[in-house]
Amino acid sequence: MLERIWISAGEASGDLHGGLLVEALRAAQPGIVCQGMGGAAMRAAGLEALFRTESLSVMGFTEVLGHLPRIFCMLREMERTLARLRPQAVVVIDAPSFHFPLIKAARKLGIPVYYYISPKVWASRQNRAQFIKENVRRVISILPFEVPFYQKFGMEVDYVGNPLVDVVDEAALARITPQPGLIGLLPGSRKKEVSALLPEFGGAARILLQRLPHLRFAITRAPGLSEEFIRSFWPADVPMTLQEPDNRWAFMRQCQMLIVASGTVTLESALAGTPTLVTYKLSSFSYHVLKQFVRVPYISLPNLILNRQVFPEMLQAACNAGPLAEAALRWLAPADGSNPLEDIRQTLATLRPMLGEKGAPKRAANLILGDFAE
Template sequence: MFLAHKVMIVTGEASGDLHGAGVAAALKELQPGVRLSGVGGQAMAAAGVKILYDIKELSVMGFVEVAKKYPHIKGIFNKLVEILKMDPPDVLVTIDYADFNMRLAQAAKNLGIKVVYYIAPSAWAWRRGRAKTIAASVARVASIFPFEADVYREAGAKVSFVGHPLLDIVKPSLTREEAYRYFAADPARPLITLMPGSRRQEIETLLPEMLQALRLIRERQPDLQAFLPLASTISRDLVAEMCARYQADIQIVAAHTYDLLAISTF
């Protein structure tokens, strides 16, 4: 069995941070002394990964925002390549974040570093040619869907079907009674959870519409309780300011999201 003593894990979004933390925990269980570093957020840091760059610096969407931050993102990319040269890991694990990680995977391969792509780009859905590009640059694809595994095998990649990580993650950790107490929610009243996203642009675009919709719903259902689970990539002040601007009575929370969803009416 190949044992990696040093692993770099790179993702660029809140969901990837969550899955990266799962990878880190599994690696530590297999090899307690493994050294982990990479690009991630709070979840990966809590799992023992030395964070080289926070995903808050990379989490953008839309052509305009990407164009604005391109020099900064390119700078981070170049610095990661330099780290790969100067202090190469035994394995680079790339998680989602396709355009950035596909290039990083190729750079790592050029340096002789093994790459495992976990949650690879959805080549089965669009831009199918990406599967061949990835197959040529990674040692293995860890596929989360069986049909995805087939697409990457056909493209020439070595593939392991590992299943979808959300099957292990998306489940309540509290009973309903415990959840109501944790959130100080009234079980006799309806409850709505707003989830506008994990990127600043999503918050700025979607949350105002959600808050206006919440106002309309409350005109018909004035006893409605509202909660908003905060992504680790988003500033609480940003969300609180927007809620205040729309005079929205809503509780901003930062933990036990799946327990909150379990007791939500909407």
Template sequence: MNNKIKKKIWINAGEASGDMHGALLAENLVKNDPDIEVMGMGGPAMEKAGCDIRYPMSMISLMGVTEVLPKLPRLLRLFGEIEKIWKKEKPAAVVLIDCPDFNFRLAKKAKRLGIPVYYYISPQVWAWRQGRTKFLHKTVRKILCILPFEKQFYNERGVDADYVGHPLLDLIPVEELDKISPHKNQLGILPGSRSKEISSLMPIFSEVARKLKDDHPELKFVIARAPGVDVKKITSSWPDNLDLEIVEPENRYEMMRSSSFLLAASGTATLESALIGTPTVIAYKMSAITGSLAKKFLKVKYVSLCNLILNREVLPELLQDNCTVKKIHAQAEEWVAQPEKTKKTRTDLKIMREKVGSPGAASRAAKIIMQDLKISE
């Protein structure tokens, strides 16, 4: 293998959060060795970071089983195309970011081609389908953990893993945000980044907002648009007579911090809100089939990372059958009417942030990969 080939690293991200983390990792890899060529699948953040995007992440932005099946032929062709690129360009390593339903197949192909595989932002197999650790043990060279409890979980099952800290702390300017005082009458909404999430949650959030406004006319509502999401998509169910402010993705952290509390789709945004220190009602609805499978195999008490890290429900989780206008409105009404309860939640969120650790996850991950591959001097 010549020196030029050794410098190529493939990063594979499949959604907005993975794109952000992939971008930071790419920047740190190149910072350690400017001759490294980073390529792969991702979005605008990775492209801006200098990654040669061979396939846009929108090609695999899917959800559960019922959403994947109609697109299976296209996905199979995509796997084949990526494998051809790897055979031709022989990357020194493949770095996978979350998206296990897609990335596990890539891990298998990379293993077969003799390409070392590193998993950064590992799949949450500790939550469900723990048997997947056997697959990871066979195919992945090292897992770079971002949650405090993950390293021990993997090590106990024979998987090589290191804890690098959570990369969100590299993205969120927490010290600057801490200077922002929340507006008691501002309620923020984070409806997610996927079409199915928005379609299922925005009608509910819209009705909750209408009911709150009827009783509390002083309230104002702000929605943070996720990258790549059309404004019309998130406002189609919003009441015409209800004022709404839309903030762009780059301003979402300020919006989250300045809100009294948030209504949010379960996902990365709820960990962001927890690290920022804003109380959040976590909501989610998936297809009946996917939901029943998740309920059957879920091995943890909570879905939000904040609650898992603290091992108690600090942020209310209203999922599936509990994801209703009535229940979300009841929780929101309680926080509006009794703001002292949000103060207690903010104190708990400070404790959670301390447990997560310090910034620098992407830098530590890049150094581990390069030292393991012996790319750096």
């Protein structure tokens, strides 16, 4: 029987999924000890967080380089902690660059490793699939198109459906009517993301107000980011309200459209049924390096799942105030009298059935616990 498990999430989206997994593990087996690295969601679910996900909040190649001493120090301390505690299993959630060394350490100690929220090796650096095949006991996937990818490498993957389906209250969201003129902004959970994206969001908002003075802008504050920090990157002459992260599903549904940082939030906004501009901006060098490895036509999950560009992807030069405002205006004030926002909402309604039934965290927990059943 599995009595002690190590669970590690390297970023905010992984912490959300990790929290649901911890809840499912503790519900299925009361008394199980869950330790490791997590954020607010995992701690609230009952994880004994010996390390905090908030300590690992970087983005991009050059940005990571500046934090390498701290990251290596954290990894060494984790390895020592694993050797001392000797958990029966290790679960890592996404974040492959950080977790691959941890996987190696666990394997040297003879501890089986489970990869929950399998890393996006299908997008870039596909050679990493071989490492996963050799070092991970089971890969647990939440995206339907990952199964045939891993099968190409001779791997069996457990597809459990998407945990976000459990989070979304479809009936409650269906009762919410989008508010005309309300534009939601989600600039990310990392300080580097916010500092890169939010000034451009603010510049776009200024341009939009010149054309459509009735617009209102609201920013969802990610956990760990203060109001003072967020407002320091927003133009003082543009009105803006700040939303707490607790009820962001309802907030996303209320918005006529969203502008967000690329990541799990794009799938959240799609499930909320809200048209979204997807943005991202890295240093020039980081972006150049990334382009050499990317092997997929889109970066946002809704586009990949639907296999078409439903959400415009505004990257690098396109992720500036002018292009963002132009893209938003094509939705908010179409010259041909069409209703592109409603067309997108209808397309998004086809996405939900593609993500499986509710109960993904429970199915993932049962797969892990099943390996240790007496």
